[in-house]
Amino acid sequence: xxxxxxxxxxxxxxxxxxxxxxxxxxxxxxxxxxxxxxAFAAERRARKEAETARRRLTFxxxxxxxxxxxxxxxxxxxxxxxxLVPDHASRADVWLFDDEGEEAHPASH
Numbered sequence: 001x002x003x004x005x006x007x008x009x010x011x012x013x014x015x016x017x018x019x020x021x022x023x024x025x026x027x028x029x030x031x032x033x034x035x036x037x038x039a040f041a042a043e044r045r046a047r048k049e050a051e052t053a054r055r056r057l058t059f060x061x062x063x064x065x066x067x068x069x070x071x072x073x074x075x076x077x078x079x080x081x082x083x084l085v086p087d088h089a090s091r092a093d094v095w096l097f098d099d100e101g102e103e104a105h106p107a108s109h
Contacts, residue, residue, distance in 0.1 A: 055087075059083070059087070059088060062083065063083050066079050066082075066083060067079070067080070073096075077094050077096065080092070080094050081093070081094060
């Protein structure tokens, strides 16, 4: 009887240790899953920010080419709204004023 009680106690302790190990493993897996979700979210944010920066740089490069292609003010004023609409704005108005403050060369797109 004592031998069986010792055997039961041994198996009970072994089961307890196994359960503790399983709990620890689940805790580690949960922590790893949370860390992975956080890393994926950070990666998505970084990709979105990089795409936004790329679009801005592309716009600036395109605008530089278009605006430097002509020294004609009317041509520049006409082309500026075309650069902005529809990718960066739903509408663009360019208002220029002369030395007296009168409106000159309006352009819309």
